[in-house]
Amino acid sequence: MTAEGTATTGAAANETPVLATALTKLVGVRHPLVQTGMGWVAGPRLVSAAANAGALGILASATMTPEQLRSAIGEVASRTDRPFGVNLRADAGDAAERVRIIIDGGVRVASFALAPSRELIARLKDAGVVVIPSIGARRHAEKVAAWGADAVVVQGGEGGGHTGSVATTVLLPQVVDAVDIPVIAAGGFFDGRGLVAALAYGAAGIAMGTRFLLTSDSTVPPAVQARYLKAAVKDVTVTTKVDGLPHRMLRSELVASLERSGRAAALLTAVRHAASFRKLSGLSWAQLVCDGLAMKHGRELTWSQVLLAANAPMLLKASMVDGRTDLGVMASGQVAGLIEDLPSCAELVDRIMAEAHRTVAALPH
Missing domain, CATH: 3.20.20.70 (Aldolase class I)
Structure with missing residues (x-):
């Protein structure tokens, strides 16, 4: 030791x-x-x-x-x-x-x-x-x-x-x-x-x-913590649909929707969330896209994934701050179970x- x-x-x-x-x-x-x-x-x-x-x-x-x-x-x-x-x-x-x-x-x-x-x-x-x-x-x-x-x-x-x-x-x-x-x-x-x-x-x-x-x-928020406490080990998954990178989080309606969505729907979701994060952070669209590109790390990401990479914080904020588990994602280790x-x-x-x-x-x- x-x-x-x-x-x-x-x-x-x-x-x-x-x-x-x-x-x-x-x-x-x-x-x-x-x-x-x-x-x-x-x-x-x-x-x-x-x-x-x-x-x-x-x-x-x-x-x-x-x-x-x-x-x-x-x-x-x-x-x-x-x-x-x-x-x-x-x-x-x-x-x-x-x-x-x-x-x-x-x-x-x-x-x-x-x-x-x-x-x-x-x-x-x-x-x-x-x-x-x-x-x-x-x-x-x-x-x-x-x-x-x-x-x-x-x-x-x-x-x-x-x-x-x-x-x-x-x-x-x-x-x-x-x-x-x-x-x-x-x-x-x-x-x-x-x-x-x-x-x-x-x-x-x-x-x-x-x-x-x-x-x-x-x-x-208590309702979000309750969602974590209720989760079993099998309720924690890894997806690349949030920002193009492997992301471990709780299974949720939104994650399932992102997994099912096509490229057009993903781009629309990305633009909507990007607009919200841009307003909150004070970043310009150019800065937002630059931050998204910086997070690519040499990976082949679509433009919707680049935008999601830049505004993924808004998906977390929806759950972690606003308590909206239907609109946000919940990052989680397997130990939540x-x-x-x-x-x-x-x-x-x-x-x-x-x-x-x-x-x-x-x-x-």
């Missing part, structure tokens, strides 16, 4: 013992747990609650304007004195401006859904920001490690949102063996047993999205860490 010992700290004697790893030492959090930067979900309330619970909370910035991001960072800082991070798109046209906001805001961690450039990594590191890209393949981990990334999140196919086809249990050991920076495991984790398993593989911690989405600190309750972030983190210690203690010696 990469766990580097346990210790009891803090004012209260009954606090959950610390499980120190390379991750906790790198970013200064109490526990080797990360709440991922989920668009429309990982806002100031959830991020500060996760941080106060001892995990690394990650603010999702892709669905915010620069000014909204600046305000959100200030709100998180007013709610917690613990380290937290911001997730951003490396290929966004205003990435440099967002990096400046992160640096000016004293944010501890910058995470990326896509590999940032060598120059972007250097700029952040020069300012003392810890850089943690998310990757889905061994070669991507090797690339960002060579460019100076401080750690990586490796997401297996079980994870929600954009995902790959390789299971975490196969991908994780590949990456751990390939790089000499801390590796954070994502995809399929929701409890203390999973944390111990990840540590046994050589990871320095775990990152969870769906599990933190399903907490009482999450701002996701195993989750049955809505604890607070504090309760969840304490439960996971207590279970992890019990699991380690129960292992044969």
Whole structure:
């Protein structure tokens, strides 16, 4: 294991013992747990609650304007004195401006859904920001490690949102063996047993999205959370019909409709949602299309898929903010089928860490 010992700290004697790893030492959090930067979900309330619970909370910035991001960072800082991070798109046209906001805001961690450039990594590191890209393949981990990334999140196919086809249990050991920076495991984790398993593989911690989405600190509407809690493992699927890329989400009426729709209907849907997102984000049509093209990553996408790639945030907003499961999509890891309750972030983190210690203690010696 990469766990580097346990210790009891803090004012209260009954606090959950610390499980120190390379991750906790790198970013200064109490526990080797990360709440991922989920668009429309990982806002100031959830991020500060996760941080106060001892995990690394990650603010999702892709669905915010620069000014909204600046305000959100200030709100998180007013709610917690613990380290937290911001997730951003490396290929966004205003990435440099967002990096400046992160640096000016004293944010501890910058995470990326896509590999940032060598120059972007250097700029952040020069300012003392810890850089943690998310990757889905061994070669991507090797690339960002060579460019100076401080750690990586490796997401297996079980994870929600954009995902790959390789299971975490196969991908994780590949990456751990390939790089000499801390590796954070994502995809399929929701409890203390999973944390111990990840540590046994050589990871320095775990990152969870769906599990933190399903907490009482999450701002996701109750009716949408109920839809997640009701889901079985078989109710989580992967589709390319949302934006042309493999996207893991809950089965829904809209997903079924997109799967059945022809090219003309898909284009009409894309244009309608693109118009809504353009108004909300303040982007021009040219900027919207450029962002969509940037998300192609060399794939052969139709124009409807390019538009959907650019305005997919609106499909998420419809569910995650407006509560319209009939009009939106619900990104989800397969673990949604195993989750049955809505604890607070504090309760969840304490439960996971207590279970992890019990699991380690129960292992044969």
